[in-house]
Amino acid sequence: MELYSTNNTASRVSFKDAVFNSMPQDKGLYMPVTIPRLDDKFINHLDEYTLPEIAFHVAQNLLGDSIPADDLKAIIYDAINFYAPIVPLEKDVYVLELFHGPSLAFKDFGARFMSRVMSYFLEEGEKQLDVLVATSGDTGGAVALGFLGVPNTRVTILYPKGKVSDIQELQLTTNGQNIRALEINGTFDDCQALVKQAFTDKDLNEKFRLTSANSINIARLIPQTFYYFNAYAQLLKQGKNKVVFSVPSGNFGNIGAGLLAWKMGLPIEQFIAATNANDTVPAFLKSGVYQPKPSVATLSNAMDVGNPSNWVRIADMFKDDMNKLKGMITGFSYDDTETLAAIKQVDKDYNYVVCPHTAIAWQALKDWKKLHPDSEASGVFLATAHPCKFPDVFPDNIAEKINVPQQVKSLEEKDKQSVILGKEFDEFKHYLLANQ
Numbered sequence: 536m537e538l539y540s541t542n543n544t545a546s547r548v549s550f551k552d553a554v555f556n557s558m559p560q561d562k563g564l565y566m567p568v569t570i571p572r573l574d575d576k577f578i579n580h581l582d583e584y585t586l587p588e589i590a591f592h593v594a595q596n597l598l599g600d601s602i603p604a605d606d607l608k609a610i611i612y613d614a615i616n617f618y619a620p621i622v623p624l625e626k627d628v629y630v631l632e633l634f635h636g637p638s639l640a641f642k643d644f645g646a647r648f649m650s651r652v653m654s655y656f657l658e659e660g661e662k663q664l665d666v667l668v669a670t671s672g673d674t675g676g677a678v679a680l681g682f683l684g685v686p687n688t689r690v691t692i693l694y695p696k697g698k699v700s701d702i703q704e705l706q707l708t709t710n711g712q713n714i715r716a717l718e719i720n721g722t723f724d725d726c727q728a729l730v731k732q733a734f735t736d737k738d739l740n741e742k743f744r745l746t747s748a749n750s751i752n753i754a755r756l757i758p759q760t761f762y763y764f765n766a767y768a769q770l771l772k773q774g775k776n777k778v779v780f781s782v783p784s785g786n787f788g789n790i791g792a793g794l795l796a797w798k799m800g801l802p803i804e805q806f807i808a809a810t811n812a813n814d815t816v817p818a819f820l821k822s823g824v825y826q827p828k829p830s831v832a833t834l835s836n837a838m839d840v841g842n843p844s845n846w847v848r849i850a851d852m853f854k855d856d857m858n859k860l861k862g863m864i865t866g867f868s869y870d871d872t873e874t875l876a877a878i879k880q881v882d883k884d885y886n887y888v889v890c891p892h893t894a895i896a897w898q899a900l901k902d903w904k905k906l907h908p909d910s911e912a913s914g915v916f917l918a919t920a921h922p923c924k925f926p927d928v929f930p931d932n933i934a935e936k937i938n939v940p941q942q943v944k945s946l947e948e949k950d951k952q953s954v955i956l957g958k959e960f961d962e963f964k965h966y967l968l969a970n971q
């Protein structure tokens with residue numbers, strides 16, 4: 536597999552370099568030079584394969600000889616070791632549950648695959664890889680659990696003190712081994728600024744082999760295509776072969792992966808981009824003007840993004856025909872009042888509890904269906920996180936219905952380990968140098 540930068544389509548890097556660089560020097564994003572079309576025989580018989588089998592086939596077609604087949608298979612069977620079922624809620628409405636991984640959010644797919652790929656490419660005797668990650672909640676947990684125990688790697692998580700939920704904090708601070716958590720007296724933006732400055736600091740770069748684990752890394756995007764194929768496989772089993780996906784979107788990595796799956800031949804009729812009040816993309820789809828803006832805080836905070844970093848990838852996929860993009864994606868956005876109303880409606884209609892991000896995707900699917908009463912497609916909305924991660928959002932009568940998974944209960948018995956730091960770069964740098 537070769538990749539180019541969206542800012543220089545003539546450039547070429549290997550998959551390994553794209554994974555370790557994360558972002559090209561020219562600040563574009565890496566895209567595959569060729570997006571292979573999977574043969575119809577595979578697509579039409581997807582229902583005969585398991586999730587890891589599908590994942591392996593898709594990855595092998597994309598990656599080519601970047602990772603030999605046996606090694607790739609081992610990586611995938613180790614990384615994708617949890618399920619992603621579609622659950623029927625009413626006629627032609629399914630929820631795709633992506634929260635059965637260790638951190639209870641879909642980011643486990645990307646983080647687990649990326650960590651294993653990075654570890655694979657680290658050659659024997661090479662310097663330890665130091666992963667720095669700033670998180671507002673979900674990313675840190677997925678990255679920590681993705682790298683936990685992975686040889687020759689160490690993860691340093693920076694999170695804003697007092698600004699993540701209790702469960703998220705436990706996921707960040709109870710790992711030990713090669714994971715350490717820094718509680719920053721500041722905001723998420725302060726955490727991100729510290730990480731960014733570390734990457735440009737000469738002393739730190741001499742001492743450490745630093746890398747980032749954020750969502751623009753191509754190794755996080757690729758594994759997110761797997762569950763779109765697998766959802767379609769499950770629909771085929773039920774005799775359905777038409778589908779629309781509704782995707783709760785923030786940085787637009789998830790829906791970007793869906794579009795990649797579509798480009799690889801998965802017959803998806805329509806994508807619904809569902810956002811909260813941070814509606815840069817739905818506004819663009821309506822007006823044709825792409826106008827990034829500062830993010831505003833909402834109940835669905837993992838989607839509080841005013842300038843979605845993966846949008847350039849989507850624009851790149853449609854660079855020859857922007858009208859086609861508008862035909863393929865419909866945008867909807869909802870404020871917090873509508874989000875809460877959707878949570879209550881889903882509980883009332885199906886006795887099912889959705890996290891605030893997922894609620895937005897459900898509402899968007901319902902509104903799309905209203906506009907397309909004759910569509911024969913099955914609607915699948917993506918449940919991106921388990922509701923137990925956002926306990927403060929729900930009214931009591933709904934909160935008490937949430938089944939807290941065993942892994943969370945055992946987290947509550949563990950001790951929190953973190954180091955509290957101010958938001959000054961010197962303090963952070965001193966900590967890193969003093970704790971090699």
Ligand SMILES: *Cc1c(COP(=O)(O)O)cnc(C)c1O
Pocket residue numbers: 640641642673674750783784785786787788789790837838892893919920
């Ligand atoms: C990260 C996240 C999103 C947004 O996904 P993008 O790929 O950034 O669009 C949605 N829901 C949850 C729960 C998340 O953690």
